[in-house]
Amino acid sequence: MHYDTIILGAGAAGMMCAIHAGGRTLVLDHAKAPGEKIRISGGGRCNFTNLYAEPRNFISQNPHFCKSALSRYNQWDFIDLVARHGISYHEKSRGQLFCDISAKEIITMLIKEMDMAGAELRLRTKVHSVSRDGLLFKVEIESHGKRMQLQANNLVLATGGKSIPKMGATGLAYDLARQFGLNTTETRPALVPLTFSxxxxxxxxxxxxxxxxxxxxxxxxxxxxxxxxxxxxxxxxxxxxxxxxxxxxxxxxxxxxxxxxxxxxxxxxxxxxxxxxxxxxxxxxxxxxxxxxxxxxxxxxxxxxxxxxxxxxxxxxxxxxxxxxxxGYRTAEVTLGGISTDGLSSQTMEAKSCPGLYVIGEAIDVTGWLGGYNFQWAWSSGWAAGQAISRKKI
Known part of the structure; x- marks a missing residue:
């Protein structure tokens, strides 16, 4: 079971990467449906980007890291994709764009784009282990009661952070990053209510x-x-x-x-x-x-x-x-901190010390303000990694 690219996580960033990676790409997720955070976001209408998204709207130990991806795939690029699929939307306030009808339209759009790109999606799949043998990544999974081993030239970590654990969020991306020699920064719940006595x-x-x-x-x-x-x-x-x-x-x-x-x-x-x-x-x-x-x-x-x-x-x-x-993470919209940007290329999202390993989306130490910025980071970072993987085949 060999693939050019295996993407762990069928969220916003993972699906975006799959759309652009090309070759034989497989997206794995434990959930029964893709894009679950997209589905519940924005009261079910998905605040999919912000008209005024720019690097100053993001928090990171390296505030410059997000600039490249955000400039090369920006909010207008995603808005154009939404428009091409005939999804109607509106500005709620402060540049926040929401679907007029349902967040499910964004998920449907991404699935259609993945289908057109030839990417395979496998749900209800548990990842037991990830290792590297020479230039190949090996991923041991369990799907529908069967265990099997997959291998790929490229591995993309797109499993997000720790926020909303009831939806299955874990620190898997951080564990795998450390396994392959990447550092992590302190993580905290972000975009979360404050409590008092x-x-x-x-x-x-x-x-x-x-x-x-x-x-x-x-x-x-x-x-x-x-x-x-x-x-x-x-x-x-x-x-x-x-x-x-x-x-x-x-x-x-x-x-x-x-x-x-x-x-x-x-x-x-x-x-x-x-x-x-x-x-x-x-x-x-x-x-x-x-x-x-x-x-x-x-x-x-x-x-x-x-x-x-x-x-x-x-x-x-x-x-x-x-x-x-x-x-806490129970109601936090995102996780602050994550995999350190020091070990990643801001151009490609690839690990500097582990060729073929990519990290995208919320798993990285890049956290947006409230208002569609975190989705834009998912689109931009997923696109950057996908483009980089695609260029490898040229």
Whole structure:
């Protein structure tokens, strides 16, 4: 059972690589269907790329590594592929592109492209071991109760990271990378809700508002959502990639207003109103009630000296919170960190010390922001590896 290329993982990056690798290519996956993360992404509509994707939207110990692949196969290339397949889509916000109908259309598109390229897909397959004998990679698998050994000139690691283990995510790519002499960086859950002491925000569950959130010197202006465990919503998911244990998160509750000027104006025009009532005009009612108790707010506006209003304004602009943890890989959209870029070619995704071994997608220490960037990295890195493998045959 000899193949030119065996790709471990039938996710976004693996299927993209198979489309472009050429030759006799086999894609293996343990799941019963390909592209399971694609299927559940974006609420079932798949945020497949971002109009503004560029290297600054990615986190890595080597911020330059992603530049080559992203520039040679960019968001416009993938958008063109989507358009050629007649998939309708829309921009939701901030350049985020979603399918109008279903994420399954993206999976169908990739399968069609793989079929046209002659790539073989084998599902419900467990990988028992991977080894190298001379120039050939040997992969021992179990499929439909039968064990067999396959061999290939090229092996592509596209099994992703540790996020969402209930879908079968493991650290397989990291283990295999280390087996073949590649280093890995620290991995953490990313794009994940932050948790706080039990019950801290339970009465605010479901409350949402636009904020500016800052942690570790990085700021995102997005929506915040209170949950029974803590804080979620795009703002917190973005911040989670930069947050570390013991670090505070600063939240500006009125990012598009001047709280002090607003409070002073209300004092002039509505001085008899309770300060808590004015707070309820500026913020969601449940949050206003919570902060009234938390900050011990009382009295009318007329009773407040400017110093008190300034103090309240500062708190609203810079509400300091310290999360206890994240919800972990269980709900994380991606894994931060991974296989070190030091051992890989940024042009081809091939291991420098192990010719024929390629690493693509989430398994690499390249992590995108929330908003379609991680899918774009999957398309770009998968394309780069596929093109490199294809050129070997020329």
């Amino acid at each position: 039990e019950g801290q925000f339970k009465h605010l569950t479901g409350t949402s508002l636009p904020v500016c959130a800052t942690a570790n010197g990085v700021t995102f202006e997005e929506a915040l959502l209170f949950t029974h465990r803590g804080l979620s919503g795009p703002a917190m998911l973005q911040i989670s990639s930069f947050w570390r244990e013991g670090i505070d998160v600063a939240i500006n509750l009125l990012p598009n207003a001047d709280p002090l000027a607003t409070l002073k104006s209300h004092k002039v025009n509505q001085g008899r109103k309770q300060l808590s009532s004015v707070l309820a005009q500026l913020l969601p009612s449940k949050l206003a009630e919570f902060l009234t108790q938390e900050w011990k707010i009382s009295g009318t506006l007329a009773d407040q000296p400017d110093t008190s209003l300034r103090g309240l304004s500062d708190r609203m602009s810079n509400w300091i919170l310290r999360p206890t943890a994240t919800e």
